[in-house]
Amino acid sequence: MSRPQSWVPTDPRSAPTREHVLSGLHGTDEGGAELVQLLTPEGQRVSDDRFGSWADDVGAEELKGYYRDMVLVRRVDREGNALQRQGQLGIWVPLLGQEAAQVGAGRAATPRDMIFPSYREHGVAWCRGIDPTDLLGIFRGTDHGSWDPIEARFHLYTIVIGNQCLNATGYAMGQKFEGKVGDGPDAEATMCFFGDGATSQGDVHEGFVWAAAYDAPVVFYCQNNQWAISVPLERQTRVPLFQRARGYGFPGVRVDGNDVLACLAVTRWALEECRTGNGPVLIEAFTYRMDAHTTSDDPSRYRLADELELWKLKDPIERVRVNLVREHGVGQDFFDEVQAKSDELAARFRAFCVAMPDPGPDRMFSEVYAELSPQLAAEKSAYLEYHASFEGA
Amino acid sequence: MTTMTLAKALNSGLRAAMELDPKVLVMGEDVGKLGGVFRVTDGLAKDFGEQRVLDTPLSESGIIGTAVGLAIRGFRPVCEIQFDGFVFPGFDQIVSQLAKVRFRSQGKVPMPVVVRIPFGGGIGAVEHHSESPESLFAHVAGLKVVACSNPDDAHWMIRQAIASDDPVIFFEPKRRYWEKGEVSETEPAPLFSSRVVRSGADVTVACYGPLVKTCLEAAAAAEAEGTDIEVIDLRSLSPLDLGPVFGSVRRTGRLVVVSEAPSEASVTSEVAARVQEECFHSLEAPVLRVTGFDTPYPPSKCEDDYLPDLDRVLDGVDRALGW
Missing domain, CATH: 1.20.5 (Single alpha-helices involved in coiled-coils or other helix-helix interfaces)
Structure with missing residues (x-):
C-alpha cells in the first residue's frame, strides 16, 4: 500500500489511481467533461447549451441575493460549530463548502414544491424560510425538529441514511394521484436530498425503482461531497453517480455543486420536468465537504489537507463575489452590508441558543x-x- | 348479521373504508389484479381503480416508505405485507419513520397507516411463511398492534384501524382466513380492547389471533371434564387492554397465556409481568405460558409439535390447577 507522500500527482487535477483509492486517499476535484457549469471557479460566467437558459433571468440583483444567502448560511454554520465547541450544542453537522449546492437547489423550488432533506440541509432550510434558530433544538437536544413540515413544505431532518428517498417518492406519488402533475398553474414536484454515501442504501435504490414505476414527480438531489464520514466515493460506486439514473430509466445530470447558478439552472429544469410529467430526475451535485462530517469527526485521520486546499480554490462563495465585482461592478459597500447582516444573524442565533430552555x-x-x-x-x-x-x- | 369468511370480512371492511374516505389507498404486492395471494383485496382494484389499489414493485421497504410519504401528503394507506416473514425489509421504515414521524413532528404530521400482515403457522408452508413477529412491533413505541381472530372482528377492526390516526400493525390469522362467522351490522367494540369470549370460574386463558379458536375448543373439552375455563381474546397487543384479564384473574386466581410466538421477551411475557404486578395477592399459581418454542419456525412437518394445540393448552391449564 502506498504511503501518503508517494501519491502526490504531477497534475493535481488528475483522477485518483487505484492505488490512491486503496490507500484511502481520494484526491480528485475533477468533475469530468459532463459537469454542468455556469460560473467558473475564477468567477467567469460561462454558457451551457442545455441548461444555460434556465438561469438567463439571473442578473446582478438575483446573484447578489444568492451571495447573501450563501454568506448568511455559512455564517450560521460556523456559529453552529462554535456553539458545539463551547458546549452549547451536543453536535453540529457542518455544511461548509456545500452552500451553492443547497442554495441553488433551494432557490429553484417554488413554495408549492415539497422537499425532503437529509440532516445537513441547513442551506435548503434557509431557502424554505425556516429560521436557523429552528434548527438548534435538534442539535441541542430539546426537540427532533421544530418547524411545521406541512406548512414549510420542508420535511423534518431524516437521520437514518436514505429513508427519505422512499418517503419523498411516496409524497410525489400522492402529488401525481391528486392530479398535480401537468401543465396547470398548480403543478407541483418533490425534491429529495441525500449524499453520496446514501446511494449504497437499499432505500435509495427502491426510491429510484418506485419513482420510475409510478412516473413520480421527484427530483433526487445527491450532494456528492466525496466522503461518507471517512469512506471515499470509490467505496460506494464504480461509476459516476449521475450515470446510475440511466439504469433506472430516467435522466441523470452532474452539476458543479460549487456553482450556485448551475445548481439553480439544473434544478429548475429538473423540477419543471417533474411538474410536467417527465419525472423522476437525478441530479448529482459534485461538491466537497470542506469540514468534518460532524463536530465529533476528525478528517485528519482519513484524508489529506492537500485535498481541501484544492477545493478551497473552488469555493462556492468566492466565485460569486469575484463575478459580482468583475462583471457587475458591485462595490465594497454591498459586501460590507452582507458581512454586517451575517454578524447580526450569528449573534441572534447564538443568543437564542444559549437561552433555550430544557423541555420538561x-x-x-x-x-x-x-x-x-x-x-x-x-x-x-x-x-x-x-x-x-x-x-x- | 351476515355470515362470511374471515378473508371476505376483511375485504368488505376494506371496501367500506375506501367508500367512506377517498384518501384510503390499498397497496402491496399482488393486491390489485390478483386480489392478493389470500384474495383479501379481491375485486377492489376493479372497483376503485389502480390509483387506489396499487400493485406495487416487489419491495417491502418501498411499500412502507412510500406509504409514509403518502401519509405526509394526507393519504391513509393500507399496506399489505404478503407474509409475516417478508416484513423485515420494511422493518427499518416501520421503526425509524412510521413509528416516529408523529413524535418527531410533535403531532404536526400524523401517520394514519395500517400495515396488514397475515401471520402464524399451520398451513404447511415453506420457511418465512408461518411466523409470529408481533412482539417485535409491540416493543416499538409509536406503533399500535392488533390481531383479529374471527370474521366480526376482522371486518370491524380493519375499519377501526384505518380510521385511527396512529399507525396500526394489523395481524391476520392466515390459517383462519377461510373460516366463517357472523359479522355485525354495527361496531361491536372499540379497537384497542380485549374481550371475554367465554366466561368461566376456574382458570383464565388469555390468547389472540389464530389460537382463540384453539383455546375455545380446549375450554369446551375441559368443560366435559368439569373444568370451567374463561377465555379472553386480547385483540389489542399494544396497547394491551388488561382490565378484563385482571378482573378475571382476581376471580380465578390462575392464568395461562397462549400464543404461537416464541415466549422469550414477548407479548405473553408482558401479560405475565403485568398480571403479577396487578394481581399478586389473587394468584394461586404462577402465570404460565403455552407458546411456540424459542426456535426459528420449524419445517412444516414439525409444526404440529411447534404450535400450541388443544392438548398443550389443557396441559397448561392442568399445571396451573395442580400448582
Missing part, C-alpha cells in the same frame, strides 16, 4: 400517539409524580 419531563410523553393509551398515561402520571416529589428537596 412531560415532553417525553407528548405526541407519541394521537390517542394516548391508558398504559402510557399511567406511566406518564407515575413518573411526573415521582419527578415532582423532588421539588423543593
Whole structure:
C-alpha cells in the first residue's frame, strides 16, 4: 500500500489511481467533461447549451441575493460549530463548502414544491424560510425538529441514511394521484436530498425503482461531497453517480455543486420536468465537504489537507463575489452590508441558543400517539409524580 | 348479521373504508389484479381503480416508505405485507419513520397507516411463511398492534384501524382466513380492547389471533371434564387492554397465556409481568405460558409439535390447577 507522500500527482487535477483509492486517499476535484457549469471557479460566467437558459433571468440583483444567502448560511454554520465547541450544542453537522449546492437547489423550488432533506440541509432550510434558530433544538437536544413540515413544505431532518428517498417518492406519488402533475398553474414536484454515501442504501435504490414505476414527480438531489464520514466515493460506486439514473430509466445530470447558478439552472429544469410529467430526475451535485462530517469527526485521520486546499480554490462563495465585482461592478459597500447582516444573524442565533430552555419531563410523553393509551398515561402520571416529589428537596 | 369468511370480512371492511374516505389507498404486492395471494383485496382494484389499489414493485421497504410519504401528503394507506416473514425489509421504515414521524413532528404530521400482515403457522408452508413477529412491533413505541381472530372482528377492526390516526400493525390469522362467522351490522367494540369470549370460574386463558379458536375448543373439552375455563381474546397487543384479564384473574386466581410466538421477551411475557404486578395477592399459581418454542419456525412437518394445540393448552391449564 502506498504511503501518503508517494501519491502526490504531477497534475493535481488528475483522477485518483487505484492505488490512491486503496490507500484511502481520494484526491480528485475533477468533475469530468459532463459537469454542468455556469460560473467558473475564477468567477467567469460561462454558457451551457442545455441548461444555460434556465438561469438567463439571473442578473446582478438575483446573484447578489444568492451571495447573501450563501454568506448568511455559512455564517450560521460556523456559529453552529462554535456553539458545539463551547458546549452549547451536543453536535453540529457542518455544511461548509456545500452552500451553492443547497442554495441553488433551494432557490429553484417554488413554495408549492415539497422537499425532503437529509440532516445537513441547513442551506435548503434557509431557502424554505425556516429560521436557523429552528434548527438548534435538534442539535441541542430539546426537540427532533421544530418547524411545521406541512406548512414549510420542508420535511423534518431524516437521520437514518436514505429513508427519505422512499418517503419523498411516496409524497410525489400522492402529488401525481391528486392530479398535480401537468401543465396547470398548480403543478407541483418533490425534491429529495441525500449524499453520496446514501446511494449504497437499499432505500435509495427502491426510491429510484418506485419513482420510475409510478412516473413520480421527484427530483433526487445527491450532494456528492466525496466522503461518507471517512469512506471515499470509490467505496460506494464504480461509476459516476449521475450515470446510475440511466439504469433506472430516467435522466441523470452532474452539476458543479460549487456553482450556485448551475445548481439553480439544473434544478429548475429538473423540477419543471417533474411538474410536467417527465419525472423522476437525478441530479448529482459534485461538491466537497470542506469540514468534518460532524463536530465529533476528525478528517485528519482519513484524508489529506492537500485535498481541501484544492477545493478551497473552488469555493462556492468566492466565485460569486469575484463575478459580482468583475462583471457587475458591485462595490465594497454591498459586501460590507452582507458581512454586517451575517454578524447580526450569528449573534441572534447564538443568543437564542444559549437561552433555550430544557423541555420538561412531560415532553417525553407528548405526541407519541394521537390517542394516548391508558398504559402510557399511567406511566406518564407515575413518573411526573415521582419527578415532582423532588421539588423543593 | 351476515355470515362470511374471515378473508371476505376483511375485504368488505376494506371496501367500506375506501367508500367512506377517498384518501384510503390499498397497496402491496399482488393486491390489485390478483386480489392478493389470500384474495383479501379481491375485486377492489376493479372497483376503485389502480390509483387506489396499487400493485406495487416487489419491495417491502418501498411499500412502507412510500406509504409514509403518502401519509405526509394526507393519504391513509393500507399496506399489505404478503407474509409475516417478508416484513423485515420494511422493518427499518416501520421503526425509524412510521413509528416516529408523529413524535418527531410533535403531532404536526400524523401517520394514519395500517400495515396488514397475515401471520402464524399451520398451513404447511415453506420457511418465512408461518411466523409470529408481533412482539417485535409491540416493543416499538409509536406503533399500535392488533390481531383479529374471527370474521366480526376482522371486518370491524380493519375499519377501526384505518380510521385511527396512529399507525396500526394489523395481524391476520392466515390459517383462519377461510373460516366463517357472523359479522355485525354495527361496531361491536372499540379497537384497542380485549374481550371475554367465554366466561368461566376456574382458570383464565388469555390468547389472540389464530389460537382463540384453539383455546375455545380446549375450554369446551375441559368443560366435559368439569373444568370451567374463561377465555379472553386480547385483540389489542399494544396497547394491551388488561382490565378484563385482571378482573378475571382476581376471580380465578390462575392464568395461562397462549400464543404461537416464541415466549422469550414477548407479548405473553408482558401479560405475565403485568398480571403479577396487578394481581399478586389473587394468584394461586404462577402465570404460565403455552407458546411456540424459542426456535426459528420449524419445517412444516414439525409444526404440529411447534404450535400450541388443544392438548398443550389443557396441559397448561392442568399445571396451573395442580400448582
